[in-house]
Amino acid sequence: MVKKERMTRGWLSRKTGCNIETIRYYEKADLMPPPHRSEGGHRLYGPPDVRRLMFIRRCRELGFSLEEIRGLLKLVDGGEYSCGEVRDMTLAHADDIHKKVADLRRMERILKKMAAECDGGDVPDCPILDVLSA
Amino acid sequence: MVKKERMTRGWLSRKTGCNIETIRYYEKADLMPPPHRSEGGHRLYGPPDVRRLMFIRRCRELGFSLEEIRGLLKLVDGGEYSCGEVRDMTLAHADDIHKKVADLRRMERILKKMAAECDGGDVPDCPILDVLSA
DNA sequence: TATAAAATCTGTACTTGATACAGGTTCAAG
DNA sequence: CTTGAACCTGTATCAAGTACAGATTTTATA
Numbered sequence: 001m002v003k004k005e006r007m008t009r010g011w012l013s014r015k016t017g018c019n020i021e022t023i024r025y026y027e028k029a030d031l032m033p034p035p036h037r038s039e040g041g042h043r044l045y046g047p048p049d050v051r052r053l054m055f056i057r058r059c060r061e062l063g064f065s066l067e068e069i070r071g072l073l074k075l076v077d078g079g080e081y082s083c084g085e086v087r088d089m090t091l092a093h094a095d096d097i098h099k100k101v102a103d104l105r106r107m108e109r110i111l112k113k114m115a116a117e118c119d120g121g122d123v124p125d126c127p128i129l130d131v132l133s134a
Numbered sequence: 135m136v137k138k139e140r141m142t143r144g145w146l147s148r149k150t151g152c153n154i155e156t157i158r159y160y161e162k163a164d165l166m167p168p169p170h171r172s173e174g175g176h177r178l179y180g181p182p183d184v185r186r187l188m189f190i191r192r193c194r195e196l197g198f199s200l201e202e203i204r205g206l207l208k209l210v211d212g213g214e215y216s217c218g219e220v221r222d223m224t225l226a227h228a229d230d231i232h233k234k235v236a237d238l239r240r241m242e243r244i245l246k247k248m249a250a251e252c253d254g255g256d257v258p259d260c261p262i263l264d265v266l267s268a
Numbered sequence: 269t270a271t272a273a274a275a276t277c278t279g280t281a282c283t284t285g286a287t288a289c290a291g292g293t294t295c296a297a298g
Numbered sequence: 299c300t301t302g303a304a305c306c307t308g309t310a311t312c313a314a315g316t317a318c319a320g321a322t323t324t325t326a327t328a
Contacts, residue, residue, distance in 0.1 A: 029286095159315060
């Protein structure tokens with residue numbers, strides 16, 4: 001006998017790691033489609049919803065805005081996705097991230113240097129403002 | 135005669151690229167110090183404010199919360215902590231940054247890899263979308 | 269100098285991307 | 299058949315801004 005598990009909002013939340021309230025929010029925000037409902041009005045999902053929500057979550061982690069994700073999903077839903085458009089968005093994001101990494105590494109190095117100077121006993125004259133505001 | 139340019143909020147906004155309203159917001163949020171005022175009550179800034187605001191902006195771009203930036207600015211402002219405390223906070227921040235760098239590098243790698251798999255044409259099976267929803 | 273136009277002032281409302289809570293209903297286990 | 303967990307809706311809250319309204323100040327032009 002197969003264990004019949006109801007695929008409710010809580011189930012989807014557990015499957016995806018997405019906050020249960022956020023699922024409702026994404027539905028209202030037109031990222032997730034309105035799901036089927038039980039007799040009593042409870043939301044009922046399925047594996048495709050897991051896939052879609054994972055996609056949304058992954059995109060958020062990668063720094064896409066909900067608006068951008070809506071765009072990506074439209075490509076998915078429409079079936080006529082232009083791979084070039086998706087690639088362009090992706091590369092633009094990758095480029096942003098690359099620049100951020102460079103700055104963060106610079107900042108890390110400076111903070112470590114400050115800490116080292118601080119070890120010596122005198123208050124360091126912090127150069128971090130200069131570096132990041134340049 | 136030197137052209138005397140009033141260093142108002144609009145000036146600071148133009149110098150830093152920061153939204154003019156956001157400057158007021160940062161003042162209320164204790165990130166920017168209350169500036170001097172003209173006779174009529176208009177805010178008057180100076181070069182140090184440009185430096186500080188640029189720093190805040192860059193930190194935001196790098197993913198620091200206002201709370202974290204407040205912490206960094208306290209280190210920068212100095213005087214409030216013992217040398218040991220400064221060193222500890224600084225190293226903690228450096229550690230945070232190190233983790234952020236690792237995460238961002240991972241994201242960048244994934245995005246680049248996905249883009250590489252994409253030939254840019256109108257192929258109706260975009261690998262990026264597959265990868266993201268997998 | 270008078271006055272119009274631009275900039276700024278304060279306070280409040282709206283936005284995004286969630287998350288939390290209140291009070292009521294449905295579901296499933298015992 | 300009860301009872302508690304899970305779910306429902308709606309609204310409130312949060313962070314980090316952004317926008318607007320109506321009043322005042324500053325600056326430029328006639």
